[in-house]
Amino acid sequence: MQVSSALQQRILERIQDEGPISFATYMRMALYEPGFGYYVTGEAKMGWEGDYYTSTDVANFFAHSMGRQLQQMWEQLGRPAHFGVLEQGSGRGDLARQIQKWATQEAPDFLAALRYQVADINTGEDALTTLASDFEPSVILSNELVDAFPVHVVEKQGEHLYEVHVTSQNGRLREIADEYENPALNTYLDSFKIPWRTFADGWRAEINLDALVWMKRTSQLLLGTNPRRKRRGFILAIDYGDTARQLYINDRHHGTLTCYYQHQLSDRPLVRPGEQDITAHVNFTALIRTAREQGLRLQTLTTQRQWLMDHGIYEELERLHQQHFGKIDTDRASDQGQIALLQWYNLRQRVSVLTNPMSMGNFKVLIMKR
Ligand SMILES: C[S@@+](CC[C@H](N)C(=O)[O-])C[C@H]1O[C@@H](n2cnc3c(N)ncnc32)[C@H](O)[C@@H]1O
Structure with a gap:
């Protein structure tokens, strides 16, 4: 059956x-x-072969922005030697892999501190019930988890x-x-x-x-069990909503x-x-309120479009243009120039999917901090 x-x-x-x-x-x-x-x-x-695709599937620009965001948080916390990140609802782990690849090339000192752990219900880790108590995260992040x-x-x-x-x-x-x-x-x-x-x-x-239950547990996981020594850190959640x-x-x-x-x-x-x-x-207001009840403060609530812009997506696109697509300007009529042009259009199209205010660009990015 x-x-x-x-x-x-x-x-x-x-x-x-x-x-x-x-x-x-x-x-x-x-x-x-x-x-x-x-x-x-x-x-x-x-x-592409499944039922839906996420920002991670569209282009690694998303992971690179996330990498820069995490690096900023690491710096905000004073560059700890061990920087734990827990990604909930990590799916196949593509975001994790792309972030680590980015850090290998762009931020090796950050990579040396990064301890990135993934958890997903498809491997038995339910974000609503399991507490990775032996793991001390400074950041708990999720992309398209709460909507499920x-x-x-x-x-x-x-x-x-x-x-x-x-x-x-x-x-x-x-x-x-x-x-x-x-x-x-x-x-x-x-x-x-x-x-x-x-x-x-x-x-x-x-x-x-359940979103309220999740935010309460996640806040508690971030802060740790010692009420006199609450840990500092961030919860970052991206999803559609308002x-x-x-x-x-x-x-x-x-x-x-x-x-x-x-x-x-x-x-x-x-x-x-x-x-x-x-x-x-x-309902992001509900998430913010629940986290505040646990002692966290709102750092950011913005659109994915704005967040990607704040974390350098267009600068990265411009850098790629200068590094790899010079042929478009100098040799456009050649086969190589034409291929470069198509590849460039493809990249630009992917960035516009991620930032489109009518779809993924209108996702919300929430950051709560302590
Ligand atoms: C839309 S996918 C997003 C995957 C990944 N974060 C990404 O951006 O590509 C949602 C993921 O959340 C997982 N998931 C759904 N409910 C969950 C829960 N209660 N606890 C942990 N993971 C869950 C699903 O198995 C799925 O991998």
Whole structure:
């Protein structure tokens, strides 16, 4: 039996036993059910042959900017001899490899201090539950991790919020809006002063409670266990999303839930459970607030476009132009000149994908520090 139909069967059985399950429970099973979930089964998901690609896949300019960012943090901390970096949700480890390659060429003294550790749920390390307590990181970073955590979905009707549940009808999965059980859902939107009562009926939003758990644990992991000697360091998280007030607006009537299957976008999370990625935009205000409660301060919240610019992406592009693409100016008509021109266009195109304000350039980069 295919992963999807076997998992679907499991989900249907659970609904039979327990009644309708919350969308968050459904999403947790679809993505993380041992042996079946999207993130815990073996096949290729990332990159051009998978379902989606990330900034790391687009071009190593992203990793190089991250390298320069980490080097800056290392300097901010006074160049410690051991500089621990923990990357959560590291996938195949491409970002780690590209950063280390960059450091080998561009920053050997930084490389000598760098202790870079990767962790991913596909090797059994869940960022929500495991604490790498024997590892002292100065930086905990993630790219497109938090958007994968299971979300609750609420729907506004009249003066009330209902929670979207998943039930079965004639052997198929179907959504219904129902009363919620988790009291945290009741206060969540109000705590960010979202005027949802004025929004149109049927308005939907995702609430990522696991993101709060994650930020709390991650902050604690960074600070260490000794309350009198809290460690200094940074949490850096990149993802799509926005501040609460930008995210939860009337115009976004259907919320931000998105599925990816073989590079096709869809808004049908109940089909192919376990075979497609399901994500939702991240509420960065919630992450900042949770980290502040743990004693961290906000250093940066900006767009990926701005962050890449601040970390030298265009200077790097210009340097490459001068070093390797001189033929374009001196010998454009020759075969070599034409090849150089195509390669140059290709590089420039990749940079514009990373910085495009309509897509990856609009990802947010959050840095919390202590
Ligand atoms: C969109 S990919 C990003 C991969 C990589 N960071 C990059 O930029 O190419 C999301 C990754 O997060 C991992 N992941 C999802 N949920 C996780 C969790 N709860 N704990 C640890 N890793 C998780 C997935 O297995 C996947 O490798």
